[in-house]
Amino acid sequence: MHADAVFPLTMLWGFLFVLARVTGVFVFVPLPGMKKGTDMARVILSLGFTLALYSRWPAVEAAAPLGAMAMGLVAEASLGITIGVVVAFLREAFLVGAQLIGMQAGFSYASMINPTTEDDASVLLVFAELAAGLLFFALGLDRTVLRGLVASLDAWPPGAFVISRPMAETVAGLGSAMFATGLRLAFPVIALLAMVDLSLALVGRLQPNLQLLVLAFPAKMLAALVVLAWVSVLMPRLMANSAAHMLGALRGAAGL
Numbered sequence: 001m002h003a004d005a006v007f008p009l010t011m012l013w014g015f016l017f018v019l020a021r022v023t024g025v026f027v028f029v030p031l032p033g034m035k036k037g038t039d040m041a042r043v044i045l046s047l048g049f050t051l052a053l054y055s056r057w058p059a060v061e062a063a064a065p066l067g068a069m070a071m072g073l074v075a076e077a078s079l080g081i082t083i084g085v086v087v088a089f090l091r092e093a094f095l096v097g098a099q100l101i102g103m104q105a106g107f108s109y110a111s112m113i114n115p116t117t118e119d120d121a122s123v124l125l126v127f128a129e130l131a132a133g134l135l136f137f138a139l140g141l142d143r144t145v146l147r148g149l150v151a152s153l154d155a156w157p158p159g160a161f162v163i164s165r166p167m168a169e170t171v172a173g174l175g176s177a178m179f180a181t182g183l184r185l186a187f188p189v190i191a192l193l194a195m196v197d198l199s200l201a202l203v204g205r206l207q208p209n210l211q212l213l214v215l216a217f218p219a220k221m222l223a224a225l226v227v228l229a230w231v232s233v234l235m236p237r238l239m240a241n242s243a244a245h246m247l248g249a250l251r252g253a254a255g256l
Contacts, residue, residue: 013069014057017158019050020073024080025149028088053150058158075161079152082171086250087145089178090243091132094235096182098128101189105224106217124228131232135239144247174246181242185235189227193220 023046101107102124136142200216 011057014158015050017072017076018053018057018153019046020076021080021152021158022046022050022053022149024077024082025084025087025145028081028084029145049146053153056150056153056158072158075163076158078163079156079161080149082167083145083149083152083250086171086174086246087141089174089246090136090141090239091129093178093181093242094128094132094185094239095125096179097185098122098124100182100186101224101228104186104190104193105220107221107224131235132239135236139236139240139243141243144243148247148251170249170252174249177242177246181238185231185238188231189224192223192227196220196223 023042026042026046026049099122102122107122107124196219197216200219
């Protein structure tokens, strides 16, 4: 005799609801090496984490209208995407700061192959992306994200989340905080480069015969490297403070 496996429809819907939320998170969370690898890695990671949360799967009414189920899946995916986007803001803040520094110091002219995306990128952008990826795990933010994802299943059981205006406004505000963090990271270097330009301009005004234009470019690059070496020591603290602010604001808006 052949035994048939019975998979209730309520369990299937519960699995899909949790999977939609988990997949939305892992699509945007900046995991190092995931862009270079195949998409199957993200699929397996999402499926594995969803199966690990089997005890949190909801009991969904099988007789519920199909339209309501579809809207529930959209809401679950939107919550997961919101969490993933907020976490991605942490890495993008470093990239914004690196872009600002590279444009002012002249590093934008030097490009290399980004090992994660295999595209041409400036040297500082590659450095910032690798540093943000390493700090993401060194500071334990991966565990924080996973704990927050599990806590969201308690605060908002699958199928109960509703997209609200305060949460959308919070995410938009965190987007502006991303640019503020990048500016804080780049401001010391930009201020020093402005002083270097001003000093060379004053010396050139006092001594017109000196050809200081050829010295401006290497002087700015050297000054940027010196200050960037000092600023890099502050990167872990800056990322930890930004993560605490962004994730705290998200927890407050989502009621976690």
